[in-house]
Amino acid sequence: MTIDSDPTPVTLRWAVRLLRVEAVAVGLVAAWLVVADLTATTTHLTSALLVTAFAIGAAVALWALGSALLRHRAGARAPAIVLQLMLLPIGWFMIQGGMGWLGVPLIALGLGVTWLLVSPPTTRALGFE
Template sequence: MSETPAEPAPSTLRAAVWLLFAEAAGMVVLTAYLVYELLTVEAVDTTSGLLLAVFAAFGALALFLIGRALGQGRAGARGPGIVLQLMLCAVGYYMIQGGLAWLGALLIALGLLLCGLMLAPASNRALGVG
């Protein structure tokens, strides 16, 4: 009984997975910063600060799980991954409006790049989509 080795994932899908993992790591750093601020700064609204830190932690977990699922070839993870990237584009837009144009443009570019990688024909073939 010899099993044929699985075909390696295309570079577009591998890049998308690694960028999702990088985003998850960034969210972990953001969560740690938010927790640090919550514990060390005299907060006006502790509940909001705690909810923001929990939201960032769930975002990191979601990005990690989506990246892992895409790495395993699960096509169902692509939709949630694209939704998160479009949300990142919205965050980037509001950062531009708020005066952080360089960071907002970077986030929009990252979100669009990841959407493109996940929707690339090679990624579609690897995931068995369309």
């Protein structure tokens, strides 16, 4: 009989890694937005602050969901999947706007992390089976 020292499957570990990479990327965008808000000569302050707050909130949510999934909290899977599926229309509109170099990887990322989150090893680790 062998004892598994790490009950977290590789699919779940990769999903958490990718969620954290997304959190860092969105956090960098949020930092850029803060700088843009502070240095803009003219802006609609309410809109600028709302967009910045949304980016900060998304970064925090992605990091928190990754942390919860790493602790095998089953309730974090659905919100994480929703955030990943939100990448599909974003990527599609980027492709339509001529930014396919960014839109295609975003769609692939969203689908890939979603697949990792619903894969059988992840499902078992989170206690859904």
